[in-house]
Structure formats: C-alpha cells, structure tokens
Amino acid sequence: MSETLELSFEDAARNYPIFFAEDLSTQIRQAVAALCAEGRRAVVFTDENFLNAQGAFLDASFGPKGESGGVSRLVFAAGEGTKSVAELARAWDFLGAQRVDRGGVIFAVGGGVVGDLAGFAAASWQRGIAFYQVPTTLLAMVDSSVGGKTGINIAAGKNLVGAFHQPRAVFVSTGLLQTLPPREFAAGMAEVIKYGLLGDLGLFEQLEAEALRVGSAGLGPVIRRCCEIKAGIVRADERETAKEGGRALLNLGHTFGHAVEQVAGYGAYLHGEAVAIGLVAAGDLSRRLGFIDAQACERISAVLAAHDLPLRLREPLSAEALIDAMRRDKKVRAGLPRFVVLRALGEAITKDGISEELARACFAGIGAGE
Numbered sequence: 026m027s028e029t030l031e032l033s034f035e036d037a038a039r040n041y042p043i044f045f046a047e048d049l050s051t052q053i054r055q056a057v058a059a060l061c062a063e064g065r066r067a068v069v070f071t072d073e074n075f076l077n078a079q080g081a082f083l084d085a086s087f088g089p090k091g092e093s094g095g096v097s098r099l100v101f102a103a104g105e106g107t108k109s110v111a112e113l114a115r116a117w118d119f120l121g122a123q124r125v126d127r128g129g130v131i132f133a134v135g136g137g138v139v140g141d142l143a144g145f146a147a148a149s150w151q152r153g154i155a156f157y158q159v160p161t162t163l164l165a166m167v168d169s170s171v172g173g174k175t176g177i178n179i180a181a182g183k184n185l186v187g188a189f190h191q192p193r194a195v196f197v198s199t200g201l202l203q204t205l206p207p208r209e210f211a212a213g214m215a216e217v218i219k220y221g222l223l224g225d226l227g228l229f230e231q232l233e234a235e236a237l238r239v240g241s242a243g244l245g246p247v248i249r250r251c252c253e254i255k256a257g258i259v260r261a262d263e264r265e266t267a268k269e270g271g272r273a274l275l276n277l278g279h280t281f282g283h284a285v286e287q288v289a290g291y292g293a294y295l296h297g298e299a300v301a302i303g304l305v306a307a308g309d310l311s312r313r314l315g316f317i318d319a320q321a322c323e324r325i326s327a328v329l330a331a332h333d334l335p336l337r338l339r340e341p342l343s344a345e346a347l348i349d350a351m352r353r354d355k356k357v358r359a360g361l362p363r364f365v366v367l368r369a370l371g372e373a374i375t376k377d378g379i380s381e382e383l384a385r386a387c388f389a390g391i392g393a394g395e
C-alpha cells in the first residue's frame with residue numbers, strides 16, 4: 026500500500042505528490058504508460074551502480090532495455106564527478122538524439138547526483154521540460170528528490186550552476202535501500218540528523234535512543250517525516266529568498282560541509298559525510314555564540330558517531346582554502362557569509378555577521394590545518 030504527501034504551492038497547478046511504498050514500480054509503469062498514451066517521449070537517467078544493483082526495478086518500472094516501447098536509458102558513471110558540465114552536455118546530446126521535445130519527460134532514477142543532474146537537464150532542455158524523481162538512496166529519499174533544487178558543480182564551487190525546477194511527482198520505493206552500501210546509508214543519515222537538529226527535537230531524541238539501520242521498523246516513518254519537514258520549508262520559501270530563516274535552514278552544516286567537499290576534491294568525502302563534519306562545526310559555532318552548551322555539542326557528535334558518520338577531517342585541509350571556498354557559498358550577501366546555527370537542539374536560525382576568525386576556529390575544531 027502506498028502513502029502520499031502533497032507538496033503544495035500558492036499556485037496549486039504546481040503542486041506535486043510524494044508517494045511512499047516498499048515498491049512503486051507498478052505505479053511508475055502506469056505513469057509511463059499514461060505519458061506514452063499522450064504521445065509524450067519519456068527517458069530514464071540513472072547511474073551504473075544502481076543499474077547493476079537494481080536492474081530488475083528498472084525493467085519493472087520502464088520495460089526491459091531494448092524492448093519495443095521500452096524507455097531509453099542514459100547511464101552515468103556513479104559518483105559526484107557526474108555532476109559536471111561535461112556530463113550535462115552528454116545529457117543534452119542524448120535528449121537531442123532521442124528527439125525529446127517540449128512534451129518530453131525525464132525520469133531521474135538514482136541518488137542525489139542523478140537527481141540534481143537530471144533535474145537541471147530538464148530545467149534547461151528547450152527552456153524546461155517535465156521530470157519525475159525516483160530516489161534510490163536514503164539521502165535522495167529524505168532530501169534531494171524533494172524541493173526542486175537542481176544543478177551541477179564547477180571548479181569554483183559546489184552546486185554553483187543550477188535552477189529551481191520542481192518535479193511532477195516523487196516515487197519513494199523504500200525497498201530499494203536493501204542494496205544500498207552501508208557507507209551511503211550513513212551519508213543519508215547525516216541529512217536525517219540535520220532535520221532533527223533544525224526543526225524536530227523529537228526526531229533527534231528518537232535517533233539518540235536508537236540508531237536507524239536499513240531494516241529498522243522506524244525507518245519508513247522517519248523518511249516520511251523528513252519529507253514533511255522539507256515540504257513545509259520549501260512551501261514557505263521555495264527560492265530561498267527569506268531575509269531570515271526560511272529555506273536556508275536546510276543548509277545547516279552545509280556552509281562548512283560544502284567547503285570540505287570542494288577543497289578535498291569532489292568525491293573524496295561523500296556529501297553526507299561532509300555534512301556530518303559540517304554539523305559538528307555548526308554545533309561548535311552555535312556554542313561559541315552562546316546558544317548551546319558543550320553537552321549539547323557532545324550529543325550531536327554522539328548521534329553522528331552512532332550512525333557511523335565522521336566527526337572531523339581524515340587529514341588536515343588548508344584553512345585558507347576552506348575559508349576561501351566558504352566565501353563563495355550562495356548564502357553570501359555583500360561579501361559576508363551567512364551561517365545557519367542552532368539556537369537550541371531542534372531549532373535553527375540564520376546568523377549574519379560571523380567573523381572570519383570565528384569561522385576559522387570552527388574549521389580548526391574539525392581538524393583543518395594551517
């Protein structure tokens with residue numbers, strides 16, 4: 026049986042459903058059939074690791090490759106390196122070769138990498154075509170498939186090129202997590218812990234009481250709860266324009282984390298691992314500002330560690346390079362970085378005017394070098 030959550034906007038025509046079930050391949054197949062019946066060309070973007078682990082799900086949802094009427098697939102190399110200008114260009118060439126017109130649709134079947142790239146390809150192809158999110162990692166189920174942030178990385182920084190482009194629906198098949206490698210599951214848990222910290226103390230305490238694993242009975246409801254929190258925030262501030270708080274709160278731990286990802290080289294740390302280290306730094310910053318105490322910081326570290334996440338850098342990275350990367354964050358206004366900090370566990374706020382010295386101290390706390 027599937028459950029549904031609706032992400033609603035002021036313009037109801039843009040609303041979309043998020044479906045949750047163990048296996049939604051039948052519903053996806055029906056959606057594809059309905060699109061084809063309207064004469065619309067559907068294509069699938071996925072990556073090689075997902076194809077190898079879950080080829081049967083792809084066949085059940087989209088028809089076996091090569092089958093007449095089957096949906097054409099573009100398969101990317103797995104990993105953060107795929108969120109690149111070169112792979113985006115490959116996606117555009119594929120859409121051209123497949124004669125995808127303005128009525129065409131892309132199904133993004135994979136983790137956040139495929140979702141972000143496919144979403145941006147959809148946003149840019151012929152000035153915008155429809156796309157569907159089929160998240161297959163925990164991180165994509167709780168975060169990246171919802172809310173319409175799409176994009177790629179460039180040398181100057183993470184996600185610096187992209188667009189807000191909402192999907193038409195999100196299909197969350199939780200059974201797919203059975204084949205997800207443990208390190209990738211842990212990376213997704215970093216974003217789950219982020220949701221508890223930024224807006225749901227009860228969720229944070231639940232994660233403190235018992236670490237979630239793939240088979241945990243509580244996992245399905247937690248995935249849904251994260252989508253609920255994200256949907257509420259996105260509905261209120263879709264394009265992250267609020268003067269205070271708003272969608273920027275979803276960036277808790279990311280100002281530090283994105284700097285780590287970029288300076289270490291994309292892929293050296295998984296996004297979720299960098300976010301985990303960033304959450305430690307954001308907790309430390311909140312303590313230095315007098316909002317939370319050392320005991321609260323220890324609780325953050327303990328929950329992250331219980332979910333097999335790193336708390337500091339494996340090897341020192343240049344503090345200069347990290348500060349420089351941080352200055353290129355999209356939340357910078359008039360040259361000054363804006364941080365997301367914790368006023369308390371379960372309550373985040375945005376904070377301007379953080380000095381470079383303070384940010385430097387927090388980077389030192391997670392093991393940055395000179």
Ligand SMILES: NC(=O)c1ccc[n+]([C@@H]2O[C@H](COP(=O)([O-])OP(=O)(O)OC[C@H]3O[C@@H](n4cnc5c(N)ncnc54)[C@H](O)[C@@H]3O)[C@@H](O)[C@H]2O)c1
Nearest residue numbers: 074075078103136137138161162164169174201204205296
């Ligand atoms: N747009 C957003 O709002 C948003 C939010 C959070 C993160 N992100 C982005 O998401 C990306 C990270 O996404 P991710 O953590 O999903 O990584 P990912 O997309 O690289 O997927 C992780 C790995 O798991 C494999 N995989 C996927 N599903 C699988 C399955 N069911 N079984 C076995 N293997 C499977 C993939 O092939 C890949 O090797 C980053 O680029 C980050 O910036 C975007």
Ligand SMILES: O=C(O)C(=O)C[C@@H](O)[C@H](O)[C@H](O)COP(=O)(O)O
Nearest residue numbers: 168172174183184272275276279355
């Ligand atoms: O959806 C959002 O908004 C988020 O900030 C979610 C983050 O987890 C995600 O990593 C996002 O891609 C970061 O966006 P960015 O605008 O800081 O690049």
Ligand SMILES: [Zn+2]
Nearest residue numbers: 216279296300
């Ligand atoms: Zn993130």
